[in-house]
Amino acid sequence: xxxxxxxxxxxxxxxxxxxxxxxxxxxxRLGMFTSFPVGGVPQAPSLVPLAVMxxxxxxxxxxxxxxxxxxxxxxVADTVTxxxxxxxxxxxxxxxxxxxxxxxxxxxxxxxxxxxxxxxxALAAFFAWRLPxxxxxxxVGALVSVGPAxxxxxxxxxxxxxxxxxxxxxxxxxxxxxxxxxAVTAERARMARELHDVVANHLSAIAIHATAAQSLDDREASxxxxxxxxxxxxxxxxxxxxxxxxxxxxxxEEEPPSAAPTLDGLDALLAHARAHGAAGGLSFSLRDERSGxxxxxxxxxxxxxxIVQESLTNALKHAAPGEVTVRLDGSGEGSLAVTVTSPHQxxxxxxxxxxxxxLVGMRERVELLGGSFSAGPVAGRAGRTVxxxxxxxxxxxxxxxxxxxxxxxxxx
Numbered sequence: 001x002x003x004x005x006x007x008x009x010x011x012x013x014x015x016x017x018x019x020x021x022x023x024x025x026x027x028x029r030l031g032m033f034t035s036f037p038v039g040g041v042p043q044a045p046s047l048v049p050l051a052v053m054x055x056x057x058x059x060x061x062x063x064x065x066x067x068x069x070x071x072x073x074x075x076v077a078d079t080v081t082x083x084x085x086x087x088x089x090x091x092x093x094x095x096x097x098x099x100x101x102x103x104x105x106x107x108x109x110x111x112x113x114x115x116x117x118x119x120x121x122a123l124a125a126f127f128a129w130r131l132p133x134x135x136x137x138x139x140v141g142a143l144v145s146v147g148p149a150x151x152x153x154x155x156x157x158x159x160x161x162x163x164x165x166x167x168x169x170x171x172x173x174x175x176x177x178x179x180x181x182x183a184v185t186a187e188r189a190r191m192a193r194e195l196h197d198v199v200a201n202h203l204s205a206i207a208i209h210a211t212a213a214q215s216l217d218d219r220e221a222s223x224x225x226x227x228x229x230x231x232x233x234x235x236x237x238x239x240x241x242x243x244x245x246x247x248x249x250x251x252x253e254e255e256p257p258s259a260a261p262t263l264d265g266l267d268a269l270l271a272h273a274r275a276h277g278a279a280g281g282l283s284f285s286l287r288d289e290r291s292g293x294x295x296x297x298x299x300x301x302x303x304x305x306x307i308v309q310e311s312l313t314n315a316l317k318h319a320a321p322g323e324v325t326v327r328l329d330g331s332g333e334g335s336l337a338v339t340v341t342s343p344h345q346x347x348x349x350x351x352x353x354x355x356x357x358x359l360v361g362m363r364e365r366v367e368l369l370g371g372s373f374s375a376g377p378v379a380g381r382a383g384r385t386v387x388x389x390x391x392x393x394x395x396x397x398x399x400x401x402x403x404x405x406x407x408x409x410x411x412x
Contacts, residue, residue, distance in 0.1 A: 008062070009058040009059060009061075009062065010061050010062070013057055013058055013059070013060050013061060014058060016057050016060075016090070016093065017054045017055075017057035017058045017090075018054075020050075020053065020054055020057055020086050020087075020089070020090045021050065021051075021054045021086075023085075023086040024047075024050040024054075024084045024086035024087060025047075025050075027084050027085060027086055028046060028047060028050070028084060032084075032085070033046070033082045033083060033084065034083040034084065034085050034088065035079060035082065035083040045077075045081040045082075046078060046081040046082040046083075046084060046087075048077065048081070049074040049075070049077040049078035049081065049084075049087055050078070050084055050086065050087050052070060052071075052073075052074035052077075053071060053074045053075075053078075053087045053090045053091060053094070054090070055070075056068075056070055056071040056074065056090070056094050057090050057093065057094065060093065060094055060097035060098075060101065061097060061101045064097070064098050064101055064102035064103065064106060065098060065102050065103060065106040067094060067097075067098065068094060068095065068098040068102075068106070068110070071090075071091050071094040071095075072091075074087065074091070075087065075088065075091045075144075088144060091144060091145075092143075092144050092145070092147070092148045093148070095110065095114065095144075095145050095148040095149050095152070096148040096149070096151060096152040097152070098110055098149075098152070099111065099148075099149050099152030099153050099156060100152040100155055100156050100159075107152070107153065107156055110149050110152075111146070111149040111150050111153050114145035114146045114149040115146055117141070117145065118138055118141035118142050118145060118146050119138065121137055121138060121141045122134070122135055122137050122138025122139075122141065123138075125137040125138070189364065192361070193306075193361040193364060193365060206229050206232045206233065206236075210225070210229060228275070228276070261302065261305045261306075262295070262301050262302075262305060263295070263301055263304060263305055263328070265305065266286055266305070266308060266326065267286070269305075269308065269309060269312065270284045270285075270286055270312070270326065273312045273315070273316060273324070276316055277315070277316050277324070280316070280319075280321060281321025281322070282315065282316070282319060282321060282322065282323075282324055282342075283322070283323045283324070284312070284323070284324045284325075284326070285323060285324070285325050285326070286325075286326045286327075286328075287325060287326065287327040287328070288328045289327065289328060289329045289330070289331070290328055290329065290330030290331075290336070291330055291331070296336050296393070296395040297395060299369060300336060300369060300393045300394070300395050303365045303366065303369055303391075303393055304328070304336060304338045304391070304393060306361075306362070306365060307338050307340070307362050307365065307366075307389065307391050308326055308338060308340060310358045310361065310362055311326075311340035311342075311362075311389045312324065312326075312340070313358065314342075314358055314359075314387075314389075315340070315342040315387075318342075318387075319342040319343050319344065319387065320343040320344060320345040321343065322342070322343030323343070324340070324341070324342040324343075325339075325340070325341045325342075326338075326339075326340050327339040327340075327341075330395075334394060334395060335371070335392050335393060335394055335395060336392070336393045336395050337390065337391070337392050337393075338389075338390070338391045338392075338393065339388065339389070339390045339391075340388070340389045340390075341378075341380065341386045341387065341388045341389075342386060342387050343384070343386060343387075344377050344385045344386050344387035345385070359375055362375070362389070362391065363375075366391045366392075366393065369393055369394060370394050371391060371392050371393045371394055372391070372392045373390070373391045373392075374388075374389075374390050375387075375388070375389045375390070376388065
């Protein structure tokens with residue numbers, strides 16, 4: 001059976017115990033007793049309470065609450081055998097340490113217990129001696145036990161409050177770091193969506209025309225394909241510069257970044273799609289069925305533009321020959337509906353490979369604004385299956401969605 005190792009005393013406790021032992025031995029040697037032995041008891045036994053009290057000082061931090069009863073017993077024995085001031089002073093420190101370092105229940109009980117014990121001692125001395133001077137016993141008892149106990153309670157409360165504040169500061173720092181990480185993650189996702197929407201359209205057109213140039217043995221057709229490739233490269237580079245300008249801090253002589261695209265640019269977007277989709281048998285039309293009024297908020301307008309842009313890019317890559325229709329509807333109360341339909345048929349591959357990030361980005365844009373999004377094959381007119389992308393974006397109540405004021409028209 002193995003015994004538990006004794007706790008190692010703190011360095012300061014060792015110094016206090018050694019100082020108390022040296023002081024007590026000097027007082028005992030010189031006969032400097034604060035009270036003389038009861039009943040003619042020899043002076044030598046007074047060293048026993050001194051030794052016990054020194055041991056209690058060694059374990060004042062590590063062996064609470066067992067040290068306090070031992071120290072109290074040593075104080076009673078010291079009073080009987082001839083009291084030494086060093087023993088009394090070390091007892092006051094043990095009481096202080098019991099409140100400061102002991103378990104919470106001990107810290108709560110020692111101060112009121114010291115008050116009760118001091119009061120009982122003062123009353124017992126008064127009734128025993130019947131002299132007013134006997135009440136000074138209570139004053140001494142208060143100095144020995146009550147004062148150290150309440151001092152320890154005050155120090156412990158301050159220490160606990162400081163610890164709580166430190167923990168609260170650490171929790172605040174941790175929450176701030178979590179918020180920072182979430183903000184960085186959200187910003188990276190936003191940048192990824194923006195980069196994909198900006199670049200994918202132009203790169204898809206470049207890939208389609210590059211494939212056509214490789215498959216056609218026609219010098220004139222190859223020249224036209226290279227011209228389209230150059231045009232898309234220049235436009236893609238301009239879009240990249242615009243986006244980088246938005247991300248970079250502007251200042252000094254740098255030009256401010258250009259404005260974000262709006263729904264007024266859908267005509268140019270569809271014209272660009274027509275130029276690249278004609279070879280694949282695709283036609284494009286825009287049906288603007290919104291009522292007049294102020295434009296939607298900038299986030300909703302940008303999201304609607306990007307959804308149309310990405311849907312047209314997907315149509316160029318995957319749609320079967322036929323008409324691609326873009327429909328804007330602002331008749332819903334406080335909402336803007338964007339619907340893009342394109343001919344759909346199962347095929348073994350697409351004109352340009354894709355990663356599926358476009359649908360994910362569109363869904364994220366709509367969800368960030370609190371709208372609804374759906375994409376997939378649906379039954380169209382004449383029983384033909386079409387691929388439909390539909391997004392409903394919330395806008396301010398009573399707003400429209402077109403800056404130019406042209407409404408209720410169909411462009412093809």
